[in-house]
Amino acid sequence: MMAKETYTLVKAADKSREQFGDAKSAAEAFSKANAAEKPTVVKTTPGKGAEFVAGTSEIKGATGKDFSKYVGHTDKAFRDAWNMAEVHREKGAQALEAAGRENQATQVDMNKLEKSEIGKTYRGPIMAVTAEFIVQRHTDEKSGNQVDIAHDKVNVFNYSDKSESIGKEHQIAYPHSKSGFARELQPSELQKAPAPQHEAGKTASIERTR
Incomplete structure (x- = not known):
């Protein structure tokens, strides 16, 4: 039986490593990771070696350093899963924000x-x-x-x-x-x-x- 490809998420900030057996799990973990942790994802395929699929770039702004995550085009399954995870994360953030506004409105005695x-x-x-x-x-x-x-x-x-x-x-x-x-x-x-x-x-x- 042929060995399965694996994905490794590395956070340069604390040098931690997580390994995943599928693109979806790895993409979701990369989406949740804070860009300031400087995460990267490497896919290892038996017989082909390691391939970089996602990483973090540094941005120099007026207020100092900032970081932005990006995904390469070589692994379609990972990229599609990451896009979906980002959509779900954004919807979750919007839902939390809306709940906060509703809670704030209840503090007002009309x-x-x-x-x-x-x-x-x-x-x-x-x-x-x-x-x-x-x-x-x-x-x-x-x-x-x-x-x-x-x-x-x-x-x-x-x-x-x-x-x-x-x-x-x-x-x-x-x-x-x-x-x-x-x-x-x-x-x-x-x-x-x-x-x-x-x-x-x-x-x-x-x-x-x-």
């Missing part, structure tokens, strides 16, 4: 929402979105109390009405009218709280008199 007001700026995460409202959890600068603000959806401009926007920190401002302008806050903006509005206006007045 009977205790406060309406947005002209002249105010609200900062905080988007908690839920309904057909009529964008619900945002805002922390009052003076009291430190958290309140859930109901923004009329039709009056808020520049809000990316996508499921992934829920949970992200946003600023929604009403400078002069009932029209609100939204923008997602960047990580650097979350490190420090915004200056109180009266202080910001005071600073602007000093600058104008210089």
